[in-house]
Amino acid sequence: MRLRGRDIVCIGSADWQTELPVNQHHLMGRLASENRVLFVESLGLRRPQIAGRDLRRIWRRLLTGLRGVREIDGVSVLSPLVLPFHGHESVRRLNRWLLRTQVTRAARKLGMDAPILWAYVPQAEALIEPLRPSLVVYHCVDDVAAQKGVDAEGFRAAERRFAARADLVLASAPALAERMRTLSEHVLYAPNVADTDLFATALEGIDPDPAAAALPHPCLVFHGAIVATKLDLDLLAELAARRPDWSIALIGPRGAGDPGTDLASLEAAPNIHLLGARRPEGLPAVLAAADVGLIPYGVNDLTRSVFPMKVYEYLAAGLPVIATPLPALTGVEDVEIVTDAGAAIATIERELASDTPERRRARSERALGHSWQSRIAEIEAALPEAPRPRP
Numbered sequence: 001m002r003l004r005g006r007d008i009v010c011i012g013s014a015d016w017q018t019e020l021p022v023n024q025h026h027l028m029g030r031l032a033s034e035n036r037v038l039f040v041e042s043l044g045l046r047r048p049q050i051a052g053r054d055l056r057r058i059w060r061r062l063l064t065g066l067r068g069v070r071e072i073d074g075v076s077v078l079s080p081l082v083l084p085f086h087g088h089e090s091v092r093r094l095n096r097w098l099l100r101t102q103v104t105r106a107a108r109k110l111g112m113d114a115p116i117l118w119a120y121v122p123q124a125e126a127l128i129e130p131l132r133p134s135l136v137v138y139h140c141v142d143d144v145a146a147q148k149g150v151d152a153e154g155f156r157a158a159e160r161r162f163a164a165r166a167d168l169v170l171a172s173a174p175a176l177a178e179r180m181r182t183l184s185e186h187v188l189y190a191p192n193v194a195d196t197d198l199f200a201t202a203l204e205g206i207d208p209d210p211a212a213a214a215l216p217h218p219c220l221v222f223h224g225a226i227v228a229t230k231l232d233l234d235l236l237a238e239l240a241a242r243r244p245d246w247s248i249a250l251i252g253p254r255g256a257g258d259p260g261t262d263l264a265s266l267e268a269a270p271n272i273h274l275l276g277a278r279r280p281e282g283l284p285a286v287l288a289a290a291d292v293g294l295i296p297y298g299v300n301d302l303t304r305s306v307f308p309m310k311v312y313e314y315l316a317a318g319l320p321v322i323a324t325p326l327p328a329l330t331g332v333e334d335v336e337i338v339t340d341a342g343a344a345i346a347t348i349e350r351e352l353a354s355d356t357p358e359r360r361r362a363r364s365e366r367a368l369g370h371s372w373q374s375r376i377a378e379i380e381a382a383l384p385e386a387p388r389p390r391p
Contacts, residue, residue: 001135001383003376006035007115009107009131011124013144015041016077019253019277020225022309023141023172023192024120028075030372038069038076038110040103043095043123069106078106092154096126104130122155122162128390135387138166138184140176141192143305148229148258159183165390168383173328175305188382191328193370194312200364201284202317208289209282211275215247218352221290221319223251223283224310226266226274227258232298232324233265238341239296240269248272248294251286287317291355292348295323295335311335315367318360320351334363 008031012024016039028037069076080102082095104127107115117124117133120141128136138159145152145159163169163183170190171177177189212219220239224230240248248271255261266272278286287293293314297303307328314321321335322344329335336351338344 001380001385003031003380003383004034006134007107007110007112008035008037009040009103009112009115009117009127009133010037011040011043011103011117011119011121011127013042013120013142015079016072016075020256021280023139026195026309026372027139027376028118029073030376032074036076036110036112037074038078038103038106038112038115040099040106041077041079043080043082043099043121069109076106076110078102095123099123099126100130103127107131119162122158125158125162125165128165133387135168135383136162136166136390137168137170137383138163138180139170139172140180141170141172143176143302146301146305167388168379170379173305173307175327186384186388188379190375190378191307192309192311193372193375194309194316194367195280196312196316196364196368196371198281199284199287199313199316200318200368202288202319203360203364206285206288209278209285211273212249212251212286212289215249215273215289216245216271217247218291218348219247219249219289220292220294220322220348221249221251221286222294222296222310223278223286223313224308225256226250226252226254226261226263227256228261228263229258229300230297230303230306232296233263235296235298235324235341235344236272237265237269239344240272242341243345244271246271249286249290250274251276251278251283253277283313284317287314287319290317290319291352293317293319293321295321295326295329296344297324297326299325299327312367312370315363315370318364320348320355320363322347322351333366 010028028039069078080099082098083091114132114134116135117131118137120139145155160183169180169184169187171180172192177187180187295308304327315334323329323335323337325337325339336347338347
């Protein structure tokens with residue numbers, strides 16, 4: 001089935017305009033070039049914290065929700081007004097009604113008839129009857145139920161129902177694919193990929209990011225959310241302490257999804273540099289100034305189901321990649337797995353000593369097959385031509 005000239009209603013798990021674009025932004029942005037896409041922003045499944053980031057987000061949602069559908073970057077964006085307290089059945093019922101009402105009204109206004117319903121959260125099950133979708137896709141990219149503040153029991157129940165009714169389930173990590181196969185017969189393992197052409201420009205003599213370029217070498221870079229729920233903060237602090245002549249650059253928003261993250265141990269290290277977020281188009285310049293790409297995640301219930309998008313971004317930029325033992329990265333070519341700071345130091349020193357421009361070019365060329373274009377083609381091949389019978 002070709003994803004051309006179709007109407008797509010995407011129920012996202014994030015807001016469209018964000019400091020940290022993820023799978024849904026990259027995929028829907030590309031699909032919007034040849035399809036009409038209505039992107040429905042995050043339903044706020046995580047219980048909000050009384051913190052500045054969450055309070056500002058609630059206020060922004062109220063303002064944008066009142067504006068209805070707006071056009072951004074060729075995508076129609078809807079900010080649904082729902083209550084961010086999904087642990088109560090009465091609130092869940094109200095939210096289902098609010099979601100149905102707002103999304104069906106928006107789809108009708110855009111002239112969408114029998115669209116593809118493409119959902120990153122299973123609460124989209126409320127839209128199957130009113131939208132009468134031509135196909136239903138569940139795109140499972142995280143174990144959302146393992147995230148802090150999420151009603152895990154309610155989420156899992158919705159996921160079981162929605163996956164069983166989907167025509168195709170996409171899973172971005174082996175653990176997710178294994179679990180989804182207990183819920184559906186139509187599962188495609190589709191790990192995160194990258195804008196490989198963009199990141200390969202890091203090898204083409206572009207001007208490096210000034211802040212990263214000013215750091216002493218060797219420079220180890222991580223880009224992504226700076227949060228305790230994913231990062232192994234102790235590992236980073238120990239690396240910095242044991243190798244004070246190394247620079248560790250952390251690129252990304254602080255506390256995204258976990259506003260209470262305590263970064264004191266990183267801020268205290270003189271050779272750890274929190275350089276803030278960059279737009280996606282600015283990340284190759286950061287990597288052009290780097291010697292190594294880090295994926296220093298803690299291994300926990302959340303990260304066991306994560307395939308970081310930065311894997312192929314680093315590799316397309318030609319960098320050696322050092323990662324903690326995330327199950328999804330087992331056997332991934334050109335990724336060196338380390339279990340502790342000692343192993344990380346030994347591996348990084350070996351990679352620094354043996355790295356050459358030729359090795360960087362070879363890594364980049366091997367990564368080019370892991371592009372969004374190739375992923376879309378794979379999804380097209382897996383989509384049925386017509387809906388399957390639904391439970």
